[in-house]
Amino acid sequence: MGEKPKLRVTLLTGRTIEQGVGKEHGKSSKEYVESVSVCYMDPEDMKKLGVKDKTNIQVSTAFGSVVVKAQKSLRAPHPSVIFIPYGPWANVIVDPETHGIGMPSFKGIPATVEPAPEKPVLGLKELLELQFRKG
Amino acid sequence: MMVNLYPLKELKLPIVAECINPDIFQGKKPAEIEKLEVWEGNKQKKLGELFKAEIAETEDASENTVVVIHGDISRVKRIGAGMKNGEIIIKGDAGMHLGEEMKGGKIAVYGNVLGWAGSMMKGGTIEIHGNAGDYLGAPYRGSTEGMKGGKIIVHGNVGREAGAHMHKGIVKIYGCAGQFAGFRMHGGTIYVQKDCEARTGACMVEGTIVVSGRIESVMPSFTIEGVKKKVKIEEGEVVETPFYLFLGDLTENGRGKLYVAKDKNPHLSHYEKYL
């Protein structure tokens, strides 16, 4: 396990038009789920890690860890910067600290990425059940 | 006199209790103290519903009223707000707005405190033996009325914007400071013994910040002025080690002084070429 490649990156979360459109279809819709359980990466970074487009990766921060699908970024180059759309998957790993202003840190969080071919991307229901007692 | 306060239960809701103030307690009997009004969540309560008050007459007949609170009161806000005399000792963690607009007297906390401790302070001393939250000594939202006097000592770390808008007084931090220590400072002194996150002294106009540890970065809108052999923090406290002296913030035409220990900050050595 020790040899598994790991990349130190900066995590951004944010809006995408796919997420925006998916949201209007409803939060349980396939469109929405697929649009927010992904991680956009610089192709060079993917090469370094040895992950292919649409394969599973694990993203971890000081606040949690989540499995999402890697996706080649069309906005490269942005080495060592990864992007996950707003949503329940991103929330597992964002920094809740508000620094006394009410706003958690949704962007610019130190994170690590590693390939996770053996781990599944959880569906919405599973993800919520894992996190909350209700649902 | 000495007043001991013991929380009667684990406090979960936010509590506003500006009545916990030596000036108000002075000369009152426990039953009178317990009748003072506080808010627990959205319900008005008597202090006695949350705390048991006991008075221990002290030997020395000085007029000083000392309030000792035993236990975690991190949910209790505005303790000692506006106090002028006396002393508060908190044996546990304390809530937000501790000593807000304090004018005199002393507060000591043997634990951590949340945000806005010493906010808008004008006089007196606050000593925190644990960590302090964000906006230590800073003004209320939208206001530029920062610390106008007094002294805050923190033995642990502090959050963001410590000493923002400070005009006078001193803040000593023996741990690390978060971003924007001394933001828009107009006077007074901030001393950070350990490390500082970025943007220390941003938009400062006057005043002094001394960083003895590592500083993440110096703002591009500061210029280097020289290297000093030692820096005086206050009467009787001098740090004897070489410091870079930066002036800023240029964006505000400021002449604030930012001293950064040379040995701890080799990443700033490139500034020396400008000397």
Added chain:
Amino acid sequence: MPVVKAVTCPVCGSLCDDIELTIENGRIVKVKNGCAMCEAKFLGYCCEHRVLKPMIRKDGELVKTSLKEAIRRAAEILAEANYPVLYGWSNTSCEATSVGIELAEEVGGVIDNTSVVCHGPSILSIQDVGIPSCTLGQIRHRADLIVYWGSNPWSAHPRHIERYTSFSEGRFEKSAWRGYVTKIKALVGRKKIQSAIKRLVLKKPSQISTHLEPTFVSPIMRKGRKLIVIDVRRTKTAEMADFFVQVEPNKDYELLQAFRALIRDQELAVDKVAGVPVEYLEDVADAMVSCDFGALFFGLGLTMSGAKLRNIDAALSLVRDLNMRTKFIIMPMRGHFNVTGANTVSTWQTGYPYAVDFSLGYPRYNPGETSVVDVLLRKESDAALIVASDPVSNFPHKAAEHLAENPLIVIDPHMNVTAQMADVLIPSAFVGIEAAGTAYRMDHVPIPLKKVVNPPRGILPDEEILRRILAEIRKIKKKQEAA
């Protein structure tokens, strides 16, 4: 088939009010003039994820119930609470928010809207610095320099550029569309143009180029509009720009302060700021100083990272300082269609734009203390009402956890993630489609929202549901007082 014109789109803060909807058998079948998100909303709002019956949690499961019962239960939860939070409000009408504030006052709760996790930091810095701004038409007519900083209108506000900025046609400034097309043509040829046009989600290109022939000749020499994009990634908006500045993540503050120093003609003692060579910054600063009318739009790229609110402090100060040299304005790119309205109503009724705490019987405000995420992180609340929002899928896990532990009332048209955690779920009508009301555009212009179709049977607008809950709470309180 009836066509409804001048419909306001209830999606983003641009609040385009030129949408045409074709209605057939009480359903919207065609959307004209809208962007992809607008179409998705008007055509897809009535999908299978719609909640059609009020629900209550019994033995851990959500089960259907009557509206009356759901309202009674919701009122009980709020009336009993010692520190309830009432959150959401950005995707509903001002009228609903107004009732929400009355409700919060009645139950002594904390009322907060979604700006707390988007442009709340912007508001905090406006309270420190102020803000030189204007309405969007002013930019259309006059701006010859547009800057988008940490904001990607292509994704979040698709028609912003076309309606209000670079590609809009004004009295003193003409659209830069032609220049953009020429540039693309030179770069990549015809095929890419088509896709570029598609990407912009605009009207047909022919319509654009002939759109609005100028009826008056500008006495000002047209210098042509310039577009600058500053971001951590080369976004789609960045591809359209005349200048693109790629800033290192979390370093926007340094860059902004560097610009502030540069426009004061001060020398920087560094070669690079935030990864950008100073010479390049000097060029951009020059463009800012020498324009006739500049406009800086900023997004969550600034509010959420690094210096957070102080990024905005610096941006506001930069633009304020630029007014010593020329005309310059700045505007936050507000996300949800009525987040500005939620702030506006809250401000006129309570004095404060969000994070208002009524627990002491009067409005108190201190984000960081009275803001919903902090209240949840400190586990202070003991009940929650969520209206037209989905905090469980937007808040950090730790905050969402306490929300799910609270007795939770959700008013929403959809079975969103928060709704799945609800103890009381009351379905509502879509404001701007099935219910009328007022919304405020990102530049504070109030625009009416239309009711174009009927909601499903038995479904009420947020405003009405909230009124009923409020009435029920007052009844409960009267009973308690009598007892």
Added chain:
Amino acid sequence: MELLIRNGFVYDPVNGVNGEKMDIAIKNGKIVEKVNERRAKKIDASGMVVMPGGVDIHSHIAGGKVNSGRLLRPEDHFKDFERKTVTTRSGVGYSIPSTFTTGYRYARMGWTTVMDPAMPPLEAKHTHEELSDTPIIDKASYPLLGDWWFVLEYLKNGQIEECARHVAWMITATKGYAIKLVNPGGLEAWGFGRNVNSIDDPVPNFGITPREIIRGLCKVNKLLNLPHTIHVHTNNLGKPGNYVTALETMECVEDLADGDKPVIHITHCQFCAFKGDDWRTFESGAEEIANYVNAHSHVTMDMGQVIFTDTTTMTADGPFQYILYTLSGNKWVNHDVETETSAGIVPFHYRRKSFVHATQWSIALELALLIKDPWKILMTTDHPNGGPFIAYPRIIAWLMSRKAREATLKKINPKARSRSLLPSIDRELSFYEIAIVTRAGQAKALGLKNKGHLGVGADADIAIYGFNPEEMEPSKKYKAVRRAFKRAAYTIKGGQVVVKDGEVLKHMDGATMWLDVQLCEPCEIELNEDMKRRFKEYWTVGYENYPVTEDYLAVSHPITVKADV
């Protein structure tokens, strides 16, 4: 509901009643000849002053600008709050109170009608939403029209009647009450960061001068038969030497006067009565202004009194607010509105010890006391620009008592004191004159037929103050005057007792008054077609979504006006 107010000392200048002890009868919200004495609810007003409810011709209480001021300044109101009670909503106060608090605080002082003087037409809905949330008082708002592109273009082309039709449309579409001009021409210039410097300085890009705009809209106002005159915030406001501009502004419409009927209202005149070349040579121009006004009958004005306090300045005069920002270094909001107007906000602290501020304080009082006819000079603070409206009782005391003025004079900047004209003025206003400057004159200038008096048929808006003029001399007991006006013994609105002993008894909606300007019908249709065609070019909001519909008004009170075009 019948109500009988007995035995008060009644001051009703419109009807010539000067402190006579008499009864006032009320039925169904109106003042009537008499009521059934047995059935009517009785209020014993013996030993008290009875006046019509206060009227405020110029007070920024609602709309985008006011609300930006609230948002800008949490530090202004966090210590001045009002708790929720069984009858009233909670809120915050100080210089820019929240809407509920605004209504209550006016009512507590016995004011019942307030005019918001600056409504950007594009954001008129916002103004009306706030007015509807301002309880108890009746209100109205003036759309800002002096820099509207339509006005500039039509006046440039000499098309007065076309201009009038469009102004009529706009007033009705925005549910407005009067034509407001702010730094005419200067606000359009501010769109590119410039200004105009005199009434003959051409407006960039439009080839028209402020003089032409002022004269043009004055003519339009007459063509439309509007109840109020044009309401003018002059060019060069807030700049030393600007009393000349104020004089020129009044002179430029002298020839348009109809007999004794005023044709122009110069608002917050203190701010445009500055003499001197710069801030060092700054001095009062009140005497020159007063001399002019005393010799002419076509002008009314209001004071714009400065109060020594921390307040929030806000006007549509964008360039002026920018200057105020550069002078003070305080935070600054600017908000330009496409094709129409602008706005600016700067917090400001007026200090007794400042030469300029103390002189400003003196100027407003000099104006009020040197202008002989109280019907021409009305009491305002230009809330919140000179200070919050809750300072009215202090101003009343200064006007009524030389002693009160001296007490303040003692505390102000010595240079300002030595130059002040106040020590040379003995005049002390009577309750009768106070009733004119605070209600009767205000209502008359506004053309509000049912307000500001207690004659039969008037709205039963009445204030009763606990001060006995038989027992006390207001000039000596000015502190008692202040107390009496601070908390009315009773405020009656529309025949209902809403305040007793300074406490609000009732949360009720007041009406929003607006002008339904009726043109010849064919013109109206043509106008609409024309407007539609040009709407897209000028604004970013569609024609259909622009007008304020009546449902934005909690209580709509249209006033029909028949125009001559």
